[in-house]
Amino acid sequence: MRLFGYARVSTSQQSLDIQVKALKEAGVKANRIFTDKVSGSSTNRKGLDLLRMKVEEGDVILVKKLDRLGRDTADMIQLIKEFDAQGVAVRFIDDGICTDGEMGQMVVTILSAVAQAERRRIMERTSEGRQEAKLKGVRFGRRRTIDRNSVLALHREGTGATDIARQLSIARSTVYKILEDENSLSTCRANP
Structure with missing residues (x-):
């Protein structure tokens, strides 16, 4: 053996x-x-x-x-x-x-x-805990490292998405995403 x-x-x-x-x-x-x-x-x-x-x-x-x-x-x-x-x-x-x-x-x-x-049971308790935390406003995932205000300020000054991406060392698609999110928020505020 x-x-x-x-x-x-x-x-x-x-x-x-x-x-x-x-x-x-x-x-x-x-x-x-x-x-x-x-x-x-x-x-x-x-x-x-x-x-x-x-x-x-x-x-x-x-x-x-x-x-x-x-x-x-x-x-x-x-x-x-x-x-x-x-x-x-x-x-x-x-x-x-x-x-x-x-x-x-x-x-x-x-x-x-x-x-x-x-x-x-552990997975169910974990899931319930996450749902409860979300209801309390806890955000999961990676913290944002991009200064959204800088992107918006540069855009308001007339800087194009490609130049914003270069200046802030971020992807151009990220610039478009931030601008799209801001437009959606503006539309929601205008049409309550």
Whole structure:
């Protein structure tokens, strides 16, 4: 029996250190730890693909937490079935779960469904929070770095869009967008 490890974080800004350390402490050799820095919902997981090619019957894959292997129930079950068909067990260190036998697979199915439901609740709460913030006037997205008043002042002086864009080091399309927005506002003010 050989031990392999798999660790994944959702973005390149997150660290794999805690997961890799746990895998090493559990006895996995460094050269048998496969990692990905990508969302679990992504189909492009090179570390997982390489792990799939390396494992053989009788091997065990260690993963720190259930949600690190897959993002949703279907993906998790598909991976576990795939490994099971190869005779490879998956053990989740923090959750104390192993896919050996029918009972282990049943527990994994239930827990992954619960994890998926929790992610949905988090997404719903986040969405509700954003909607509430928008109603309170909070603006999302990148802060404007262009001085709209400068664009409008230059335009009023008779400067053309191309020259305004050059003087302010912005795209000409941005100048047109600001002028268009201002015209729309003026029309709204004139026709209440």
